[in-house]
Amino acid sequence: MKKIQMVDLQGQYQHIKPQINEAFQSILDTAYYIGGPEVKGFQADLEKYLNVKHVIPCANGTDALQIAMMGLGLKPGDEVITVDFTFAATVEVIALLRLTPVLVDVDKATFNMDIDALKKAITPKTKAIVPVHLFGQCANMEAIMAVAKQHNLFVIEDNAQAIGADYTFSDGRKQKSGTMGNVGTTSFFPSKNLGCYGDGGAIFTNDDDLAHTIRGIVNHGMYKRYYHDVVGVNSRLDSLQAAVLQIKLPLLDGYCAARQKAAKFYSEGFADCSKIETPKISDFTTHVFHQYTLKTNNVNRNALHQHLLDKGIPNAIYYPVALHAQKAYADDRYDEADFKVTNDLCKTVLSLPMHTELEEEQQQFIIDTILEFCK
Numbered sequence: 001m002k003k004i005q006m007v008d009l010q011g012q013y014q015h016i017k018p019q020i021n022e023a024f025q026s027i028l029d030t031a032y033y034i035g036g037p038e039v040k041g042f043q044a045d046l047e048k049y050l051n052v053k054h055v056i057p058c059a060n061g062t063d064a065l066q067i068a069m070m071g072l073g074l075k076p077g078d079e080v081i082t083v084d085f086t087f088a089a090t091v092e093v094i095a096l097l098r099l100t101p102v103l104v105d106v107d108k109a110t111f112n113m114d115i116d117a118l119k120k121a122i123t124p125k126t127k128a129i130v131p132v133h134l135f136g137q138c139a140n141m142e143a144i145m146a147v148a149k150q151h152n153l154f155v156i157e158d159n160a161q162a163i164g165a166d167y168t169f170s171d172g173r174k175q176k177s178g179t180m181g182n183v184g185t186t187s188f189f190p191s192k193n194l195g196c197y198g199d200g201g202a203i204f205t206n207d208d209d210l211a212h213t214i215r216g217i218v219n220h221g222m223y224k225r226y227y228h229d230v231v232g233v234n235s236r237l238d239s240l241q242a243a244v245l246q247i248k249l250p251l252l253d254g255y256c257a258a259r260q261k262a263a264k265f266y267s268e269g270f271a272d273c274s275k276i277e278t279p280k281i282s283d284f285t286t287h288v289f290h291q292y293t294l295k296t297n298n299v300n301r302n303a304l305h306q307h308l309l310d311k312g313i314p315n316a317i318y319y320p321v322a323l324h325a326q327k328a329y330a331d332d333r334y335d336e337a338d339f340k341v342t343n344d345l346c347k348t349v350l351s352l353p354m355h356t357e358l359e360e361e362q363q364q365f366i367i368d369t370i371l372e373f374c375k
């Protein structure tokens with residue numbers, strides 16, 4: 001059996017090695033490292049794939065969130081509601097911009113934003129909602145968009161973990177994750193579902209004015225060369241990364257299918273074990289399994305984590321500490337009683353190896369090892 005990895009980027013590269021090497025060689029030959037034709041090409045390809053009017057590439061997924069918030073003109077003191085259970089980048093940029101983060105609990109079945117908690121958190125100062133499509137499935141966007149409409153709020157989708165997922169509205173309309181709110185953001189970090197070979201990110205929107213504003217912000221606030229109309233940042237996707245993404249985008253649906261197949265294999269393997277809970281998928285979204293995350297309801301999570309490591313099975317705890325309990329984001333405003341689900345998830349979640357190159361033999365070994373432990 002091949003050594004099990006949490007993600008297998010070398011294995012994935014082997015399938016596209018000639019195209020990647022050729023694209024890199026041609027960039028080396030032209031030395032067009034910044035703003036090469038690959039960047040515009042990828043931008044257009046991604047607009048088509050997502051069926052969105054504007055894709056603005058940038059340097060990483062954290063920048064994408066920050067720039068989206070800058071583009072919307074959010075001001076210090078504005079309250080921005082996001083989830084307590086996510087990667088810190090989501091709340092970090094809110095704090096960096098001197099906006100006020102308002103953390104809310106998540107749904108215990110899907111780990112995504114709890115709609116009642118969202119409604120409860122709205123105040124006259126609320127300006128925006130940032131749902132995170134955690135682990136690969138969409139948050140309840142129909143409900144979130146309805147709340148946003150009622151209170152006149154912006155919606156910024158943090159789509160770093162769910163690119164390629166499809167959302168179905170109750171009228172049957174389908175949209176790609178990240179294209180439903182005012183603006184969506186993603187990350188092309190190597191281990192993400194659509195990853196490049198370094199850092200990368202993008203912002204999506206159907207709003208022409210917002211797209212124009214954001215195109216200036218990513219480029220030092222310039223709309224005309226050396227005329228700086230607003231305070232901007234320097235955040236670009238470079239040509240080498242865009243070349244990788246142009247090669248990988250046509251493969252994304254296949255990558256998602258491989259992850260879904262692996263997820264199904266795991267879930268069938270664990271079907272008869274009552275001590276662990278397999279991922280639940282909402283009926284309004286597909287799940288592209290950025291992570292395959294178990295809940296260890298009746299077994300010691302930390303002991304299982306260590307046991308798997310001892311058996312050569314990598315696994316990870318995403319996330320071990322709720323954001324409201326992190327030193328950087330703790331605040332007297334928060335009440336522990338409002339974070340029951342997140343607090344529980346931080347103690348019980350365990351993510352298993354999940355990538356496009358997993359083999360059934362490896363998965364069977366992981367399943368057998370866990371079932372044996374749960375006996």
Ligand SMILES: *Cc1c(COP(=O)(O)O)cnc(C)c1O
Pocket residue numbers: 060061062063086087089090132158160161186187188189199200201
């Ligand atoms: C990865 C990730 C980010 C940040 O992306 P980077 O490209 O690493 O900056 C933001 N939000 C979520 C939910 C993520 O998983």
